[in-house]
Amino acid sequence: MNFQAIRAIYSFEMSRTRRTLGQSIISPVISTVLYFIVFGSAIGGRIPEIDGVSYGAFIVPGLVMLSLLGQSVSNASFGIYFPRFTGTIYELLSAPVSYLEIVVSYVGAAATKSIVIGVIILATAGLFVPLHILHPGWMILFLVLTAITFSLLGFILGIWADGFEKLQMVPLLIITPLTFLGGSFYSINILPPFWKTVSLFNPVVYLVSGFRWSFYGVGDVSLGISLGMTLLFLVAFLAIVAWIFKTGYRIKA
Amino acid sequence: MNAIISITNLSKSYATGFQALKDVSLEIRKGEIFALLGPNGAGKTTLISTTCGIVRPTSGSVTVDGHDIIKDYRAARSLIGLVPQELTTDAFESVWNTVSFSRGLFGKSPNPAHIEKVLRDLSLWDKKDNRIMTLSGGMKRRLLIAKALSHEPKILFLDEPTAGVDVNLRRDMWALVRALRDSGVTIILTTHYIDEAEEMADRIGVINQGEIILVENKVELMHKLGRKQLTVQLHQAIEYVPESLAAYRLELMTDGTELVYRYDTRADQTGIASLLAALGKAGIDFKDLQTKQSSLEDIFVSLVREGQ
Numbered sequence: 001m002n003f004q005a006i007r008a009i010y011s012f013e014m015s016r017t018r019r020t021l022g023q024s025i026i027s028p029v030i031s032t033v034l035y036f037i038v039f040g041s042a043i044g045g046r047i048p049e050i051d052g053v054s055y056g057a058f059i060v061p062g063l064v065m066l067s068l069l070g071q072s073v074s075n076a077s078f079g080i081y082f083p084r085f086t087g088t089i090y091e092l093l094s095a096p097v098s099y100l101e102i103v104v105s106y107v108g109a110a111a112t113k114s115i116v117i118g119v120i121i122l123a124t125a126g127l128f129v130p131l132h133i134l135h136p137g138w139m140i141l142f143l144v145l146t147a148i149t150f151s152l153l154g155f156i157l158g159i160w161a162d163g164f165e166k167l168q169m170v171p172l173l174i175i176t177p178l179t180f181l182g183g184s185f186y187s188i189n190i191l192p193p194f195w196k197t198v199s200l201f202n203p204v205v206y207l208v209s210g211f212r213w214s215f216y217g218v219g220d221v222s223l224g225i226s227l228g229m230t231l232l233f234l235v236a237f238l239a240i241v242a243w244i245f246k247t248g249y250r251i252k253a
Numbered sequence: 254m255n256a257i258i259s260i261t262n263l264s265k266s267y268a269t270g271f272q273a274l275k276d277v278s279l280e281i282r283k284g285e286i287f288a289l290l291g292p293n294g295a296g297k298t299t300l301i302s303t304t305c306g307i308v309r310p311t312s313g314s315v316t317v318d319g320h321d322i323i324k325d326y327r328a329a330r331s332l333i334g335l336v337p338q339e340l341t342t343d344a345f346e347s348v349w350n351t352v353s354f355s356r357g358l359f360g361k362s363p364n365p366a367h368i369e370k371v372l373r374d375l376s377l378w379d380k381k382d383n384r385i386m387t388l389s390g391g392m393k394r395r396l397l398i399a400k401a402l403s404h405e406p407k408i409l410f411l412d413e414p415t416a417g418v419d420v421n422l423r424r425d426m427w428a429l430v431r432a433l434r435d436s437g438v439t440i441i442l443t444t445h446y447i448d449e450a451e452e453m454a455d456r457i458g459v460i461n462q463g464e465i466i467l468v469e470n471k472v473e474l475m476h477k478l479g480r481k482q483l484t485v486q487l488h489q490a491i492e493y494v495p496e497s498l499a500a501y502r503l504e505l506m507t508d509g510t511e512l513v514y515r516y517d518t519r520a521d522q523t524g525i526a527s528l529l530a531a532l533g534k535a536g537i538d539f540k541d542l543q544t545k546q547s548s549l550e551d552i553f554v555s556l557v558r559e560g561q
Contacts, residue, residue: 252307
């Protein structure tokens with residue numbers, strides 16, 4: 001293992017994050033505050049408890065997931081797309097670095113950043129509603145697994161995209177709608193049977209449900225299914241990354 | 254001298270069907286400066302990119318100091334520093350950070366003293382904290398060299414190192430390249446400036462349409478293929494070359510006041526003595542003589558034309 005290279009890429013990516021600290025952290029924090037003002041106070045006050053949890057507290061795991069998914073995808077996709085765009089990827093390809101080391105360092109940096117933002121959002125939420133985490137170990141596991149899994153998706157997106165438009169298209173047109181419709185702000189159990197069945201095809205449902213279970217001990221689907229689906233996505237994205245490096249897709253001519 | 258890079262029957266076809274390299278075999282000797290010449294699209298950058306691991310070979314093999322570039326890529330790549338043709342840099346990063354990053358990428362532990370030496374050698378020390386976007390084109394070019402030297406490579410690839418660089422900086426770079434060679438680094442450079450190859454290289458390879466058409470010691474090449482030209486300046490202009498001088502294939506130039514005679518330096522007899530005697534017999538007086546060796550550029554152009 002070329003640990004020096006992993007450290008170099010990881011530090012390089014994290015220093016990029018530090019350069020854009022304001023944009024990286026202030027923006028999701030402001031969004032979270034707005035969600036709480038609108039959903040938690042303005043609308044949430046009129047919504048009864050869901051599964052014995054006040055609506056303000058109910059949306060906390062969903063809000064964290066919303067940012068976690070979006071940040072993981074956009075951080076990782078930008079991290080690998082930018083060297084492709086500027087041409088500096090030549091250095092990465094000509095260095096004595098394995099594909100595994102490249103993925104570990106880029107995905108690791110993207111996941112770290114999104115986890116930090118997730119924790120900040122959680123802390124921000126704590127200013128509005130009393131936080132109660134029933135299973136902190138599971139909460140950390142879901143946080144880390146989701147950050148890594150969706151950073152892998154971002155990495156794939158960054159390799160696939162051949163322009164900034166495509167880079168933004170997937171988070172905007174796919175990730176955000178799936179998160180909104182994935183039970184972030186409501187329980188899918190309150191949906192009519194048909195739409196509940198449709199929702200079960202949305203992968204984000206399982207992530208939000210498992211994460212919410214770690215907070216309140218209740219979820220839309222069982223913990224085992226949530227964990228299983230999260231691991232399934234992780235394996236699927238790993239397989240795609242392995243294929244990319246095996247074939248050199250959009251990296252090596 | 255031992256080969257540090259061995260390229261054997263290397264071919265590269267792109268997905269478009271374009272064959273950039275055709276069965277190329279080449280050996281680069283340890284400690285030499287090797288200049289790879291060729292017109293645009295000849296395959297120079299593909300050859301470098303394949304050796305460095307950026308492009309996958311279609312067939313053939315490349316070893317770097319005995320390490321196969323695919324099976325033993327870590328050992329092979331750690332010996333190589335690459336300065337690409339394009340000025341590709343992280344615009345928002347500082348000079349110091351980007352050079353330190355390159356060193357780490359190649360698996361070397363941090364060594365601020367070495368980074369400082371490299372930056373000082375390349376006159377970039379004053380700019381170490383500057384963002385790359387604030388540097389001039391020449392500075393960016395030097396920065397790319399600094400990045401390539403950050404991990405103390407044994408082999409340095411310079412792809413068009415002086416493109417767009419002013420005359421003074423070019424000379425500084427030549428001096429730097431010579432100093433690197435003197436310290437034991439093997440240099441492979443591609444260039445469009447033939448005078449650069451003539452000035453710097455120990456050996457020259459010419460590539461055209463994906464094929465190596467010649468590899469030769471520079472001095473030998475110029476000796477073997479070089480042609481000389483004798484210009485005879487006449488006292489009085491003449492209207493035509495007399496029939497008695499037809500065997501010399503003279504060319505009448507400058508309104509009939511100069512006769513140009515081209516001869517092969519390899520021939521036993523250059524024919525100059527007999528030509529001068531024949532001129533006297535024909536009653537043509539001359540006031541001066543001038544000889545000129547054909548340049549590497551002339552040789553290169555004629556080789557590429559022959560290849561086409």
